Every structure is written in structure tokens, then in C-alpha cells.
Amino acid sequence: MGLSAPENPLGYATVRQRAGTDPRSVHRLARQRLLSLQSRDGSWEGEMAWSVMILSQYVITRHLLGRPLPPGEIGPIVQHYRVKRLRQTGWGLHAASVGPSPYCTSLAYIALRLLGLAPDHPLCRPARQWLRTQPGGVAAIPSWGKFWLALLGLYDYRAMHPLLPELFLLPKWLPLHPDRLYCHTRTISQAMTYLYGTRFQGPQGGVVEDLRRELFDRPLRRSDRHRTGIDAAVSPTVPLRLLQRALALYERRPPLALRRRALDRCRARVEHEHAVTGRLGLSPVNSLLDILVLHASGEKPDKVDRSLTAFDYWRWTDPHEGSRYAGARSQTWDTAFAVEALLADHAPCPDTARAVARANRFLTGAQITTEIPTPHLTARSPARGGWCFSEGGHRWPVSDCTAEAVSALLSGSDAGRADPTFDISAATEFLLARQNRDGGFGTYEARRASRLLEHLNPAEMFTHCMVEGSYTECTGSAAVALVHLQGRVNGTQRHACKRALSRARTFLLSTQDADGSWPAAWGINRIYGTLFAIRGLLATGVPRTHPCFVRAGWWLESIQLADGGWGEDHTGCIDNRYVPGATSQPVSTAWALLALLELTGGRSRAVLSGIAWLCDRQLPDGSWPQTAATGVFFGTAMLDYRLYREYFPLWALGRWLATHPAPEIAAGNPAAHTPHLSSDTGARHDG
Structure with a gap:
């Protein structure tokens, strides 16, 4: 692919030497930390601080x-x-x-x-x-x-x-x-x-x-209505x-x-x-x-x-x-990602199995299974089949929350576990109804008006808040979920899923920037968008040799900071561009690693440096320190998702360990010392 060559076939030993600690011990401690944060109802939830x-x-x-x-x-x-x-x-x-x-x-x-x-x-x-x-x-x-x-x-x-x-x-x-x-x-x-x-x-x-x-x-005075001050993010249009x-x-x-x-x-x-x-x-x-x-x-x-x-x-x-x-409650969102992070290393663990089973029961119960009464009174789109950002109490389901819940529930069954009992057909219909004409996916609804309405935005302090959009991250999440679903639905829905995946692929390919990155609307920023675009495109069947992945891999490696981690400043959300962070951050590093693990494998220099950086920065309690915003809405409002630092680094470490032989296995198997591109990058990561 033209990306960095393997530095050392014994990548595990390289990371252990650089970080001064055993990556599996780091992963084990992080896993126990995340398990300790699970609620009695089976969910995880961290504050979304604004x-x-x-x-x-x-x-x-x-x-x-x-x-x-x-x-x-x-x-x-x-x-x-x-x-x-x-x-x-x-x-x-x-x-x-x-x-x-x-x-x-x-x-x-x-x-x-x-x-x-x-x-x-x-x-x-x-x-x-x-x-x-x-x-x-x-x-x-x-x-x-x-x-x-x-x-x-x-x-x-x-x-x-x-x-x-x-x-x-x-x-x-x-x-x-x-x-x-x-x-x-x-x-x-x-x-x-x-x-x-x-x-x-x-x-x-x-x-x-x-x-x-x-x-x-x-x-x-009446003229005061035109005063906006330093809070104004957009100037009033003619x-x-x-x-x-x-x-x-x-x-x-x-x-x-x-x-x-x-x-x-x-x-x-x-x-x-x-x-x-x-x-x-x-x-x-x-x-x-x-x-x-x-x-x-x-x-x-x-x-x-x-x-x-x-x-x-x-x-x-x-x-x-x-x-x-808080601006929202995030039980479904956090629980779905926590499950995917816990399952990433593919290693059987009784504590993990019990926690995932409890989480699956929570997610199954959080699906909206009845319709909103008289939705036409407030122009509500159908809600049945979807999942909310929260546990579902306010009955406003979202496309990517639904997609990540579906992926979390079905990733276990793909690994040999029994299928969960949620309404698969309704979830499929819900997701399909959120796809826009351009092939991208909105959040709560499909787009209902032209983006030209943004020129009439009276909010002053927020951007992109007038109409639904087509979002990289929603499209990527939906594509992964629809791949899970299309093999479990009837012929009509299966055909609709196939068509939706083709349109989603076209949208994602068309929205990649020249530098190789993708924009995001709900996370910071280009690293986040690029991760979800890569996940979505791989799910739709785009081969890893495609030029879009070559550009994305080069871009991710080019922005790696000198210490081996990644960081991104929130100001890029306003200008819709990448702005490097002053320091590396665990969440940004984990996002970049998850993307590169799909593209370059687990032994590239960039990945080994990033894994070592995560291992070296883990706190004694198993978590990581996060000192920068990780989320955003309406372009200017930055958010701190408090659990991102708990499960995204764990997910990246687990994904790396799943593609990397443990030292004791490698020692007894000389073939394990030789890097194989197919073993490092060949298995699709549907989580």
C-alpha cells in the first residue's frame, strides 16, 4: 500500500520494550476497569459534559x-x-x-x-x-x-x-x-x-x-437586536x-x-x-x-x-x-462501544462473557418496539425499531446509536453465540429510512430540506443546525450494521440493504478530502471521521488496496506526533479542517490506531509506536487521562464524553492483540515470527 514497512516482526516485544510494560497486562487492567463501571442494569454510561x-x-x-x-x-x-x-x-x-x-x-x-x-x-x-x-x-x-x-x-x-x-x-x-x-x-x-x-x-x-x-x-434600543458580540460563530447573511x-x-x-x-x-x-x-x-x-x-x-x-x-x-x-x-444521557451509545471494546481481542474471559450478556439484555430492552402516537402532529419520523442515545426514555432514536447497538448485539452472534432477540426487521427499516438521497445517513431523520436553509440560520452561536445532514460517522456506522443485518432479513429487505450499502459507499468515497481524511460532525474531528469512513467502506466491500485507503493511511501516519500518539485540536471543527493538538490524547490515539489496524496491520511502525504510547500512559486504575474535548455538536459546542477514555483505548489494544501472537505462542511457533499481511489486516472488523 505504500505505507510504512514493519519495523520488527516481533512487534509484541517491541511494544513491551518501548513501553516498559506488558501490553496484555495493560489490556487486562483496562478491561477490569471498564467491567467495574458497568451498571446493575447492564449498561455503561458516562457523563456527556458540556x-x-x-x-x-x-x-x-x-x-x-x-x-x-x-x-x-x-x-x-x-x-x-x-x-x-x-x-x-x-x-x-x-x-x-x-x-x-x-x-x-x-x-x-x-x-x-x-x-x-x-x-x-x-x-x-x-x-x-x-x-x-x-x-x-x-x-x-x-x-x-x-x-x-x-x-x-x-x-x-x-x-x-x-x-x-x-x-x-x-x-x-x-x-x-x-x-x-x-x-x-x-x-x-x-x-x-x-x-x-x-x-x-x-x-x-x-x-x-x-x-x-x-x-x-x-x-x-431596537438596534440592539443586531448586536452579536464575540459569541457569534456565523455572520448574518443578506x-x-x-x-x-x-x-x-x-x-x-x-x-x-x-x-x-x-x-x-x-x-x-x-x-x-x-x-x-x-x-x-x-x-x-x-x-x-x-x-x-x-x-x-x-x-x-x-x-x-x-x-x-x-x-x-x-x-x-x-x-x-x-x-x-448534561446535554444528553448516553446509555445505549456507551454500552454499544463498551461491548465492542470488550470483544475486540477475541480472547475468552468469563468476566467479559457475563458482562456482555448483561449488556445485551440491556440493549435488547432499549430498542423502541412501538410507534409514537399521532406522530404527524409534530412531524415525527417513525421511531419503531431504533435505539436512542439514552436508554430510550424520551423515544427519539438515532441512526448511529441504532447501528452501534445492532453491531454490538450481532458481533457476539457472529463469533458463535446465539442471536439476540431484538426486532431485526424493524431495526433494518429504521436504518434504511435515515438514508438521504446522496447516500449518506442523517441522525434522527432523513433530510427534509436543502442545505441552503443554513443561510437563514438565526442561532448566531451555532453552525449547521437548520436541517439534517449526511454525516460520515452515521454513514459508516450504518454501513457496518447493515452488513450484519442483510443476512438476517427477508429478500425484499436484503435487496434494500444491498442498495443502501452501494449508495453509502458512493457517498463515503465522494466525501474524502484530498489529504486522505474525512470530516466529522459529532467527534473531533478528522481522525474521528476517518475512522468511521474506513469502517463503513470496508463493510461495503471496498478492497484494502483501494486508493482511498492508501491516502487515508498516509494521512494518519503523517499526522502522528513525535511521541507516538495522536491529538487533534477542537478549533478544526469550526473551520472544517485538521488542526493538530498541542499534545497526544488517548482517545485520538485510539481512533487513529483502530483505523490503521484496518489498513496497515499490527506491525507497522506507526501502530507499534501508538500502542506503546497507550501502554506507557495508562494510569494505575486502568484508565487514561484525557485533557481535551472529544465530541462536538453544531460546530461550536465541544463535549467531553467521559467514558471515551475508558473503552476506545481498550478497543484499540484489544484489536491489536487479536492480530498479534502472544510471546509464549510466538516462541513455540517460528511461523508466528513472520508478519503476514492477511493475518494482520485480512479479517474485517465489523465492530
Whole structure:
């Protein structure tokens, strides 16, 4: 393939010499560590850490509902703000932020004051002083922040870009109908437009009046709606400006009957969404807005209280970081990858077998087996057959979560174990329905509108959030799963799988960049996308001698850092390019190794150096230190998947050990000393 030649036929000894430890001992310790983290229900779950934004919105929502937090819950919340503060000043959009965000800092300051902290408290005073130094001050935070301030009565609704509920009354065939939007965007919109249309505001006076004096040094003007500040990730386009002006003209005198009808439509959609998700919503952001809509529309207080109690589903608490709310729950996602990591070395182990059996029972029970009632009310795509990112409680299944669950469940049966009992036909139909016209796969749904709608993105602080996309990682995961499934379904579905795999192959081949890498939308960044593209293309039958793999292998080897590991900086997500990390990271290294093990085998210089790097960096408890973000959404929001550092390095080590003879075997078998390309790279890795 033109890649680096084997350095030493005894690659195992090479790694042991470089790392100063036995790779199998490293793998064994990592495996025991992961097994110890399995929950009683058979799942694994690590926190998907983001920012203090949702926590701030939760505190503000409690105030708007007139339901202050119990005194015993305030301390852990304040602790989280204390731990997450940047530069002893403010709070960022994510942990990797180079500095505070006016948006996050404004909401955090307000939340802390609503919790009872004084203006001169050490957490409040520096934040307020920093906000006053920003161009435009609090008046220049993005529109999403202006909306939350308007709910509090701190911002004039007239100084906002209009959020018209009448958009939900448009004919559904129009390209601008909200039902064509990405599901997160449209479910947020149906709640925000209701609250905007009713001009809902929470209790006034008291601390709200104090906040107005503390945060604003002048009255607001309509021109403030155009201020965006340093949080802005995208500049408003000319079409967006024209649309906003047209909506502002309409908003001066909206027909009252039409407004009432539009509000009724939005309220009905919110109530339906809240009901079919078990009061959880698509995400905690959606859930808080839905609760406010219920309250603003006059819902009975006991029902609002039950919804507020249900919101604790999203909470994480520990002594060090305090109480906060994650952006999602990740049981299915983490469990599927944990299973694939545990099975990667193909070595029988009773503890592993028991853990995998428990995980399979969890995954089988997490599949959605019934349809959403009256999905047309909110334009929901069919959900039956899929798996959610979580354990399934909110009933919003996703393509790659479904694909990885299927791969985890069926990888065991491919190794000789009995087939699991999940609904294979329904899972196949679910995956096939997420494929777009270009052959790529979306997340929750297939794409419903042109990408041109991104030019009307009003979010300012996020990118690529208007319509569903075709994603490298979703396509790669779906391809691997469909290969598992096509041999287990009837003739009609088998033909559909074959056609879908052909289209997925075409999509992945067409989206490789000239340097050999693939872009990603949900992980950081090019290394992640390249791994999933390689997995998908191999699953579809592309031979390892194909030029796309040669380019990918060269690229991965070219970006290996001097210490033998790999690292990638999150800033490349914004510019859609590879940016090398300042240091090597265990997760990035594991992703690169998993990709190279498919392409160059287990004895290439790059792989041996990477395996040695992982062995050398393992902590005494069997885990690895991760100091950089690993995930991303909407281009600018970086995430820390806390379990990635537990199972991806284990997966890479297991995969390497599976293709590498143990020293005691090699010593008794001279043939094992000779590297064979077919033994190192010939077996397809379907996990």
C-alpha cells in the first residue's frame, strides 16, 4: 500500500520494550476497569459534559415558575459554577473555551443572583465587571440569550428578532415550513415562538430590578437586536437580514385571530411532544422550554410540578463538580462501544462473557418496539425499531446509536453465540429510512430540506443546525450494521440493504478530502471521521488496496506526533479542517490506531509506536487521562464524553492483540515470527 514497512516482526516485544510494560497486562487492567463501571442494569454510561448553560436555564426556569430551589440543593449548584469558571472571571461555552462567553456568563450571573448570592460575591463581581468590558455589554449577547433575558423581563421583546408562531401555520409544502428543520431546531422553535407570541414574563420586582441595574447601563434600543458580540460563530447573511426585516414589519400588527390560532398550534405541538417523551423532551433544553409553555398556557400546577420533577432525569451530581445537567444521557451509545471494546481481542474471559450478556439484555430492552402516537402532529419520523442515545426514555432514536447497538448485539452472534432477540426487521427499516438521497445517513431523520436553509440560520452561536445532514460517522456506522443485518432479513429487505450499502459507499468515497481524511460532525474531528469512513467502506466491500485507503493511511501516519500518539485540536471543527493538538490524547490515539489496524496491520511502525504510547500512559486504575474535548455538536459546542477514555483505548489494544501472537505462542511457533499481511489486516472488523 505504500505505507510504512514493519519495523520488527516481533512487534509484541517491541511494544513491551518501548513501553516498559506488558501490553496484555495493560489490556487486562483496562478491561477490569471498564467491567467495574458497568451498571446493575447492564449498561455503561458516562457523563456527556458540556457547559453551565443548561444549569443556568434550569435555575432561571425555577424562578419563572415561582418555584425556588430548596436550600439544600443550592450549595452543590454553586459548587459547579465554582469549578467551571474560567480565568476566575466567567464561564465558557465549553471546557475547551479559551475565555469566557458573554452568553454563558450572563446567564450564569443571573442564575447565581437568583440563587441568593450577593452582587459582590466572589463568583458574581468579577463576572459582572468582565461583562461590562465587552463590546455592547449584555445587550450584545446572541438572540438565544436575549430570549432568556426577555422571559425574565430584563430585555425588551421589541429589541429581539421576531419569533413568529404563525410560521407553523404555513403550508407544509413550503421550503420554509418549520417541519423541514432539524428536529432539535424545530422543537425548540415551537416552544420559543409560543413564549414570544404571548410575551411571557416571569415575576418582576425584587432581584429582577436589581439585575436590570447591575447588567444594563442604558435603555435598550431596537438596534440592539443586531448586536452579536464575540459569541457569534456565523455572520448574518443578506437573506437572513431580509427575512428578519420582513418578519419585524409583520410583527408590528399581527392579526389577532391568526396569532391565537398559531399559538394554539404551537401549544398543541409542545403538549404532544412533552407527552410522548415522558415529560423528558428531545433534550433538556427542549424540556425546560416545554415546561415554561405548559406554565404560560395555564396548565395545572401539579402537572407542571411533575414535569419539573421529571427534569431530574438529566441531572449529574458528585462532590467535586457539584450538581449540573448534561446535554444528553448516553446509555445505549456507551454500552454499544463498551461491548465492542470488550470483544475486540477475541480472547475468552468469563468476566467479559457475563458482562456482555448483561449488556445485551440491556440493549435488547432499549430498542423502541412501538410507534409514537399521532406522530404527524409534530412531524415525527417513525421511531419503531431504533435505539436512542439514552436508554430510550424520551423515544427519539438515532441512526448511529441504532447501528452501534445492532453491531454490538450481532458481533457476539457472529463469533458463535446465539442471536439476540431484538426486532431485526424493524431495526433494518429504521436504518434504511435515515438514508438521504446522496447516500449518506442523517441522525434522527432523513433530510427534509436543502442545505441552503443554513443561510437563514438565526442561532448566531451555532453552525449547521437548520436541517439534517449526511454525516460520515452515521454513514459508516450504518454501513457496518447493515452488513450484519442483510443476512438476517427477508429478500425484499436484503435487496434494500444491498442498495443502501452501494449508495453509502458512493457517498463515503465522494466525501474524502484530498489529504486522505474525512470530516466529522459529532467527534473531533478528522481522525474521528476517518475512522468511521474506513469502517463503513470496508463493510461495503471496498478492497484494502483501494486508493482511498492508501491516502487515508498516509494521512494518519503523517499526522502522528513525535511521541507516538495522536491529538487533534477542537478549533478544526469550526473551520472544517485538521488542526493538530498541542499534545497526544488517548482517545485520538485510539481512533487513529483502530483505523490503521484496518489498513496497515499490527506491525507497522506507526501502530507499534501508538500502542506503546497507550501502554506507557495508562494510569494505575486502568484508565487514561484525557485533557481535551472529544465530541462536538453544531460546530461550536465541544463535549467531553467521559467514558471515551475508558473503552476506545481498550478497543484499540484489544484489536491489536487479536492480530498479534502472544510471546509464549510466538516462541513455540517460528511461523508466528513472520508478519503476514492477511493475518494482520485480512479479517474485517465489523465492530
